[in-house]
Amino acid sequence: MTALQQDPGLPGLLSLLGHDAPAGDGPVVTVSLAAADLETAVRRLSAAPGARLADVFGSGGNPAIDGDPVIVRMVWGLDSDRRYLITESVIEGDRYPALSDIVPAAFAEECEIYEQFGIRPAGGKPLNRVALPPQAGPDFPRLGRAPAEQPADVHAPHVVGGQAFEFPFGPVRQAGVESLYYGLVTSGEEVVDLYLLTWHKHRGVEWRMRGRTPREALFQVERAEGLGAVGSGWAFAAATETALQVQPPDQALRTRAIALELERLYNHAAATAALCQSTGLAVGQAAAEIALERLLRLNAATFGHRYLFGVIDIGGTRSGPDAAALRRELPGAYGELRRAADALLGTNSFLDRLEATGILTPEAARRLGLVGPVARATGLAVDARADHPAEPYAGHPPVVATGEGGDVLARFRVMLAEAAESVRLIGDLLEAGAGPGRADLPDDVISRTGPSGNTGRTGLGWAESSRGEALAWVSLDDGGRITRARLRPASVRNWRGFDDACRSQNVFTDIPIIEASFWLTVAGTSR
Amino acid sequence: MALWFLRGLRRGVITTRYPARADDSATALPTPPAFRPEALTRELADRLCLVCPSWALTRNGDVLFFDAGACTACGRCREMAPEAVTTSGEFELAATNPAHLVKRIPLLGEGSS
Secondary structure, three states, rough: OOOOOOEEEHHHHHHHOOOOOOOOOOEEEEEHHHHHHHHHHHHHHHHHHOEEEEEEEEEEEEOOOOOOEEEEEEEEEEEHHHHEEEEEEEEEEEEEEEEEOOOOOHHHHHHHHHHHHEEOOOOOOEEOOOOOOOOOOOOOOOOOOOOOOOOOEEEEEOOOOOOOOEEEOOOOOOOOOOOOOEEEOOOOEEEEEEEOOHHOOOOHHHHHHOOOOOOHHHHHHHHHHHHHHHHHHHHHHHHHHHHOOOOHHHHHHHHHHHHEEEEEEEEHHHHHHHHHHOOOHHHHHHHHHHHHHHHHHHHHHHHHHOOOOOOOOOOOEEEOOOHHHHHHHHHHHHHHHHHHHHHHOOHHHHHHHHHOOOOOOOHHHHHHHHOOHHOOOOOOOOOHHOOOOOOOOOOOOOOOOOOOOOOOOHHHHHHHHHHHHHHHHHHHHHHHHOOOOEOOOOOOOOOOOOOOOOOOEEEEEEEEEEOEEEEEEEEEOOOOOOOEEEEEHHHHHHHHHHHHHOOOEEEEEHHHHHHHOOOOOHHHHHO | OOOOOOOOHOOOOOOOOOOOOOOHHHOOOOEEEHHHHHHEEEEEEEHHHHHHHOOOOOEEOEEEEOOOOOOOOOOHHHHHHOEEEEEEOOOOOOOOOOHHHHEEOOOOOOOOO
């Protein structure tokens, strides 16, 4: 199959996969693919310019049921079509086609599926340890069957030769910073290679969600990545609402969007402070942290929680914003951030450290399926608010900020432009009317079946968090309890671009700057 | 760098005066629940224990145990039984012994024993 020159759209893609066009015009289309056809289908989808691999995950494989097969699902973002395509493949046995040979971005998920479900890609390639700790024996809680062998502890078998040596750093790095192990390969100053181990922070959140009602599980979803509580919570709530076929009231959706934009604002302020810290600009850091503290207090005054926990609910929101407090405090808090940013943009010693540091190309961002400000700084205009618009963003479309160059400075400028846009959106949404509200959840959800193309009570949800597209997928049993929940915060995708950015002609001291500009969480990726 | 020095001088000290003085933002924060024993029954206490997502509530006989160290002040208990649960307004929860954070609340509601 040669690469397609033009975006074939959903009907074209489905015909490539041997399926008819979907009956409805829903935003999510689910198709079944035989395991034998998986390799060909992935080859065709990855060659299509309009398809972006957004997630791969497993389900099923219950060790208590002999021969229970694992189902591998791939989520593709068909951004120009404004839809998501989910492919479902039942894998009999313990081997499936090596997807990462075709789509390199699928490697991390292949490793995770191996650790959690015990099935591996064909070909015998070495797989990394990405989620479970080394002491995870056969009885360790996991989503499916234990793998036959332990995964490798390193990124990949690599040779440290010549003058290069490996410099271990972490997982304990400094006070207040998440556990993360850096394997730095260096010849003295230049970063030759970098690999990360994130399993120290694994808490088995997806495993803990099984058997709970979505409302109970939402508590854990918000805490899987605390700095992304609204983004992850909205994605999960939307997935559940799709599964239950309920629609939140409009004013509650606007409340969610206000909380999401407030989350974006404080995260971008925090990233600015971290950039100052990493460049040794203590006064600039203090200025950005003043803005951050004011934004966190604004969150508390508006929603009763500094990190916006407890705003989202299944079917709507648990509270509405204090509109008076928001109107009164937001201009001052944002003005604080703006003044700090303007001063930073006039400080050459700061900008010199950001320019041409941690460069990512648009090709690399596309190949790795990166999202959020990291992707947009390379020039890719991927934004779930615009690409997959659901209310209230369909009625209040954001102006998507993109950058050029893909370096730290471009990411910083994109974040500042997004902060300004968030303030505008919050004003528009308040004007349109926001408040609390919850749709009635069906008491009898047992007999409900999904719309055409969906298989029963499953659902996909998404939100554009401050770090980029957050996805969630849920499957509910007849009693409304979770049988499988998949959380895919933006951190999961963007960490895979971090080592590429660090390798691009950078030295040791650039790494903290690059990490601050990515502003990812370990908690989100190792959940 | 002179720019930053002058900005710092102009901005002045902005750190909070807490604990010498109460902090304004504290009143906006969620705080753990306070319970009205006379409104609590065994049945209601069991429902509260079920609704708590962080296992801060347990019942033993006619006593409800509330672990303020496990509570995240999510407000679900207050939402479910506003007649028996209110907001404590207490946010200074530091203790030298974790056991001091566990409170015993007798169940004095009608039909509790």
